[in-house]
Amino acid sequence: MNTAMLDIDLRLPREACPAHVDRSVWTHKLVYEVLEGRVERPLFATSEVGNDRLIRLRVPEGVALGDAQAFFHAATPLPTLSVGDQSNFLLIFNASKRVTGVRNRVAVTDATGVRDAFEAKAAASGFAVIDCRVEVLPPLRIRKTPARPPITQCRAQVTGRLQVTDTGLFDQCLRTGIGAGKAYGLGMLILL
Incomplete structure (x- = not known):
């Protein structure tokens, strides 16, 4: 059975990452834990936007996001890259x-x-x-x-x-x- 997948964007504040931890690893682990493993791992496509890290991840459509909802803001979607971009x-x-x-x-x-x-x-x-x-x-x-x-x-x-x-x-x-x-x-x- 194929489940439809949904791309969602979220922002994580830069200051939320502990200073002694690699930010990329922390970002991926945090979101994975918040979503309780309901996202493909590792996550994909991150970008710096101001003081936040913008992340796009893929989750099954209709999944309850629970505590992860706190991370969602009015994020500008990451660009979709085409051949030649x-x-x-x-x-x-x-x-x-x-x-x-x-x-x-x-x-x-x-x-x-x-x-x-x-x-x-x-x-x-x-x-x-x-x-x-x-x-x-x-x-x-x-x-x-x-x-x-x-x-x-x-x-x-x-x-x-x-x-x-x-x-x-x-x-x-x-x-x-x-x-x-x-x-x-x-x-x-x-x-x-």
Whole structure:
């Protein structure tokens, strides 16, 4: 049974995010928790508007939004991008790759390698990279239990300009993210 999906826009005040928390990760987790998991994860398409973050998310039509209603304001809808349209973007990218014969993913630690990996993912996600800058970030280490080694996520911040080449793939990319590590807040494409 297919449920009709509805795109809704909401604004989150900038000052609501704790100073020590990555804002993109916080935004996605907050809205996911408020909506009690009734939204596809990760959310998609965020943008800065004044002091607020404008978010578009997709929920089943007719769903009761409960406490999330407090976040809805008269938000200006995000533009719908068509083939050939361009937008600035920001992405915290999982800078790793699979290597044949190696069990775990291998870190990509140089900016050129990250750029190449990102451009390959972009082509499969419905957009071309017109311009991009890469900053390799310190790895994210998460220890689930003291007895086990930490999970390490290699990260890079990629910013620049993209051009949409396939609206279907691009929409999917905005809704589901790009690359690995999405459970750790990586791969959420932010349109600026």
